[in-house]
Amino acid sequence: MGDPGATGRFGDFGGRYIPETLIPACAELDRAFRSAWVDPLFRAELDGLLTNYAGRPSLLYEAKRLSAVIGCTLLLKREDLNHTGSHKINNVLGQALLAQRMGKPRVIAETGAGQHGVASATAAALMGLECVVYMGEVDMERQALNVFRMRLLGAEVRPALSGSRTLKDAINEAMRDWVASVETSHYLLGSVMGPHPYPWMVRELHRVIGDEAREQCRALLGRDPDVVTACVGGGSNALGLFSGFAELPAVEMVGVEPDGGAAVGRGVPGIVHGSKSYLLQDEYGQVMEAQSISAGLDYPGIGPEHAHLDASGRARYEKVTDAEVLNAFQVLSRTEGIIPALEPAHALAWVLRAKEELAGKVVLLNLSGRGDKDVAQVAEILDRKSDG
Amino acid sequence: MADVVSLDAHLRTRRDAGRKLLVPYITGGLGHDWAEVVRAYADAGADAVEIGIPFSDPVMDGPTIQQASEVALDQGANLPGILEELRGIDAGVPLVAMTYVNLVFHMGYARFAAEAVAANVSAVILPDLPLEEVGEWEPYAVEAGLATVQLASPLTDDARLARLCARSQGFVYGVNLLGVTGARQDLSESSTVLAGRLKATTDLPVIMGFGIGTVSHARAATAQADGVVVASALMRLRLDGAGPEDLGAAVAELRAGLDEPR
Secondary structure (H helix, E strand, C coil), X not given: CCCXXXXXXXXXXXXXXXXXXXXXXXXXXXXXXXXXXXXXXXXXXXXXXXXXXXXXXXXXXXXHXXXXXXXXXXXXXXXXXXXXXXXXXXXXXXXXXHHHHCCCCEEEEEECCCHHHHHHHHHXXXXXXXXXXXXXXXXXXXXXXXXXXXXXXXXXXXXXXXXXXXXXXXXXXXXHHHHHHCCCEEECCCCCCCCXXXXXXXXXXXXXXXXXXXXXXXXXXXXXCCEEEEECCCCHHHHHHHCCCCCCCCXXXXXXXXXXXXXXXXXXXXXXXXXEEEECECXXXXXXCCCCCCHHHCCCECCHHHHHHHHHCXXXXXXXXXXXXXXXXXXXXXXXXXXXXXXXXXXXXXXXXXXXXXXXXXXXXXXXXXXXXXXXXHHHHHXXXXXX | CCCCCCHHHHHHHHHHCCCCEEXXXXXXXXXXXXXXXXXXXXXXXXXXXXXXXXXXXCCCCCHHHHHHHXXXXXXXXXXXXXXXXXXXXXXXXXXXXXXXXXXXXXXXXXXXXXXXXXXXXXXXXXXXXXXXXXXXCHHHHHXXXXXXXXXXXXXXXXXHHHHHXXXXXXXXXXXXXXXXXXXXXXXXXXXXXXXXHHHHHCCCCEEEECCCCCHHHHHHHCCCCCEEEECHHHHHHHHCCCCHHHHHHHHHHHHHHHHCCC
């Protein structure tokens, strides 16, 4: 998992499929990131924020009670303990510093569940940047508390009213804003997708997850895990984890998609939002709406590097149903006293299903976010079930 | 099947005769009689007609074209169906298809190029296929005899503008402003600057678009440029119920405005 070069290609995937107006901004961002990423001062500033503000390193926790249930050794990378409650903070701190470095006083972000929106609003507040977050109108209803959080942090939240009014439409609106404001605004994209350099840059900003986890696992068990696994919507937390293990051929990498948004699972290539990857689409190439219990995974595409990892066979991708996710959400809460976000509950759902395959193995799962944002939604679903 | 008109020669001939070029737009599949709009545009003095193939995620389009796309898709519009209807009409002027690259990629570049030519389409505009990526499509277009129009932005630097003009076929599309499609109150200042830079760079016809909704916009934009695309203003009328005759009349008014002595 290296540098995709000037063209931003991961095998057949990636690239820069964007309007001419955005080409200079992407080129500028590529230059800025390349120079910052090898600049010790930039790295020291980012590391300082990750340590003293975000609370890194995040813990690697051996979930012994759940391990006994499954019959494996289950390690949880506790990204849920980061400031703002998910892995998203790694990326936004890096990009907000880059926005400052490029002299852009305004950032635009899209959000699905609200995790990236809250993280962006947080970083913007910390660094004194103006922040506008686009969020699908449907998601604003599902995640009203996060909308309030973002506003409390000083961000302006604008509803995306077109199409399915979810994450993909929020991205459309953010790109439309960016086309008009590109001279003063940085698009703080929240996942490993979009035009080059975003898929590569966002993965690098999350690489800390995998690098920490690898060393923590060695310190804890004196060995590497057999399997690393994470949920995949756009796929940033998974690539952050995978990047720490991709060079270790004995470590199997498993991404877990929602059944209703399984871009890799369907395996049809497409081009949207700046890159070529796998994409849910109808017979004519119109982008379809993803269906998932988790707003954060409600995206019809997937980061291009995941498409490449799938095509090359280095990672494999599984899918789980909403019912399996709800079960996993409750199992982790009860056996370990940890309420996960619905997104990482997907990865856990696969682990629970694959227990025979995983018997006796060391499994490292990225617990990418905490479940506070989801409890109201889950309560409603469970109430409905017990009533019915 | 009519011969595909050479767009480049057609537009140059008219431009060199002193005419300002007018390229009105219609969203393919928007209303059952959309193909009649194409003919009405041609009869009203269009020099070419731009056909938008509606896409689910039109990131370069403002509210009007977004709505036009959504309505057309809800009415069952799709790429093969639009090409099929175009095959059946004789517009008398060149047709330019505008869409987002995924629809073309999904159909298959070779198949789309062949079917577009069979439907009398002379050129394509793919706003999310910039110079960096156009190479994967271009050979199929060349093979089929289809022109690929490049778009230039006010932010495109001089070196890139030269490369882009050298690569463009049929005409060069100058994007007037930083932003999405849609009628604006005034023509942006960046329009004049970009038109001047394009004219200094290429002999291809230079046609400006984005934010041109009135005769005065069109006249101002063609002070330097060779022509204009008018899209959102016409689609606003269409969405509000305008039929082929009404849209033909709107284009006739733009035509008369462009033809008035300066």
